[in-house]
Amino acid sequence: MAEEQELKDHREEQELQIVLLLGLGPPPLFKFFPELLQKFKFLSPFEYPTTPIHQFLKFHAQSIEVMICMGGGRKESIPVNWEVLNSLPSLKCILNTGVGVNHIDLTECKQRGIIVCNAGNSYSEDAADFAVGLLLDVLRRISASNRYVRSGLWPLKGEYPLGHKVVPSLLIPFYVGGQRVGIVGLGSIGSEVAKRLDAFGCSIAYNSRRKKESILFPYYSNVCDLAANCDILILCCALTDETYHIINKDVLSALGKDGVIINVGRGALVDEKALVRFLVRGEIGGAGLDVFENEPTVPKELLELDNVVLSPHKAVHTLGSMSALYELTIANLEAFFSNKPLLSPVNYEQEAITL
Amino acid sequence: MAEEQELKDHREEQELQIVLLLGLGPPPLFKFFPELLQKFKFLSPFEYPTTPIHQFLKFHAQSIEVMICMGGGRKESIPVNWEVLNSLPSLKCILNTGVGVNHIDLTECKQRGIIVCNAGNSYSEDAADFAVGLLLDVLRRISASNRYVRSGLWPLKGEYPLGHKVVPSLLIPFYVGGQRVGIVGLGSIGSEVAKRLDAFGCSIAYNSRRKKESILFPYYSNVCDLAANCDILILCCALTDETYHIINKDVLSALGKDGVIINVGRGALVDEKALVRFLVRGEIGGAGLDVFENEPTVPKELLELDNVVLSPHKAVHTLGSMSALYELTIANLEAFFSNKPLLSPVNYEQEAITL
Incomplete structure (x- = not known):
């Protein structure tokens, strides 16, 4: 045969x-x-x-x-x-x-x-670079600006988002320096993220299973507590039984309406349905996602949002x-x-x- | 009256x-x-x-x-x-x-x-954050990835850009760390850019009218020489008679086909027609532009390119x-x-x- x-x-x-x-x-x-x-x-x-x-x-x-x-x-x-x-x-x-x-x-x-x-x-440096890139993009609306220019709206509607007609809540409120960043999983990717964001003037805290004695950043044993004390969560941890849906509605509530989630780990770290609900309702400020629960399927609700940056699992390519x-x-x-x-x-x- | x-x-x-x-x-x-x-x-x-x-x-x-x-x-x-x-x-x-x-x-x-x-x-920190954001976006194709996902191509065509069919020249060749970054105009914006990119592992050099004795980064008195020794040029200088079209075809040639231009200064620092020609012909690697020669007009040739990120003069908004x-x-x-x-x-x- x-x-x-x-x-x-x-x-x-x-x-x-x-x-x-x-x-x-x-x-x-x-x-x-x-x-x-x-x-x-x-x-x-x-x-x-x-x-x-x-x-x-x-x-x-x-x-x-x-x-x-x-x-x-x-x-x-x-x-x-x-x-x-x-x-x-x-x-x-x-x-x-x-x-x-x-x-x-x-x-x-x-x-x-x-x-x-x-x-x-x-991949640590590439993943960290990409995480920071996603964060800058979400905070400063780079992809959305790019889309705005490419769509030909600039000459028609004036400055993004609404020219001089902006009201404070529509003006991009984010300032990278001084943001309180919570890193979930301070392995080598998380450490590289921390090194980069420190240079932007962000303050760093982290969650991991155990406190790392050699690390001076504040440690939170509970992700919900970390979220409550941060403006941004960056997910750099492995997907395990323990970290499955570690970002759930309670964490998102604790992060609050200006909060931003960046995920370069695995899609299932996040309860994606909850995240979509929070984003659609404006209950969190934005998200930068390289990974999804059911790749290559991306929740269609996200495709319309300017405060969300989506990437096809390519952080390390x-x-x-x-x-x-x-x-x-x-x-x-x-x-x-x-x-x-x-x-x-x-x-x-x-x-x-x-x- | x-x-x-x-x-x-x-x-x-x-x-x-x-x-x-x-x-x-x-x-x-x-x-x-x-x-x-x-x-x-x-x-x-x-x-x-x-x-x-x-x-x-x-x-x-x-x-x-x-x-x-x-x-x-x-x-x-x-x-x-x-x-x-x-x-x-x-x-x-x-x-x-x-x-x-x-x-x-x-x-x-x-x-x-x-x-x-x-x-x-x-504005220095915001401008620097935005410059780094544009750079990460160009190098790692974040806006292009976002566009790819939003267009629904991921499930149809596989990984960006061409899934496993990638050939080396199509795989994103850029690695942020180790890139040689040339900063044109090392004022407070340029210095903030340098601080951030140093944390990514980039090496920094600069051009300005005079060498700054307190700065240890290599100095080039000529932008063309800087370009020849760099992978990336970031424009942070003022527009004056001397800096008008400081980025011309000679500088772009010196920068070379993998080179990237980031402009958060003024549009007329760049000979935009030459830049468009170099980009369209693939004679430089990419560009991240917040400013243009005839704002809000953006050269239409740029709207089609994946290696270009465009923003409507909003780096400091x-x-x-x-x-x-x-x-x-x-x-x-x-x-x-x-x-x-x-x-x-x-x-x-x-x-x-x-x-």
């Missing part, structure tokens, strides 16, 4: 160390860094479209000790659940190309002694991040195959992204 | 110190801070629409020692030229509500011993800036009427905005 022959041919070629590739089609990493393909033998179910994935995994089960996993956080990605893990009894290591590992069953991995690595700090991820992936694979410590293991109780 | 009676009535009411208000209709400053009206007597030609402006000025000529001037930089604003200055022989002081004073004949003011004040540092300007205006007026030194005089050879 064609598919069996296909698989056999492949097995016979194996001189290089085998790495399973699980995700959504060929990842950009290999497009940009084809030299990876010379160093390791990658197996991917996507190269064998006629073979069902469970059969593919079963066929290669014994030979696979390490797997690269990508596309996490996307609805259509393959979750690394009990079933997948069970079909790979030799698996010792998962290298996730993303930062968030909520698509991987960490409890099961822990029980099986499988080390899970994520993208480490590869730069060649800089790609290149850093490439270096990390090579280093992790080489460490794995030479029995050295891996470079970016996650703890099984993910607290903040890239702790 | 109605207009004469109108003017006479007005003159008789004068118990408070008189301040002439010259600009485009009632400025927002007085809308937001009506208490200003209780402290001084403001005369504005816009309150006497039946009186031609030169007649209005002539009528009040002897009584006017100080004038507040707003709307500078806008095409339809009244230039403070020889004619206006000549009709106000008692004028000793001009308080400009903007930072740029290119609509005021500074040479003539100098000869007449008229002190010219601008908005000082009132915040209540924070308004409030700072109000404080400064009161302080300058009080200083003027009590013969104390003014707080924000410009030098007659404007070098960088808010030196």
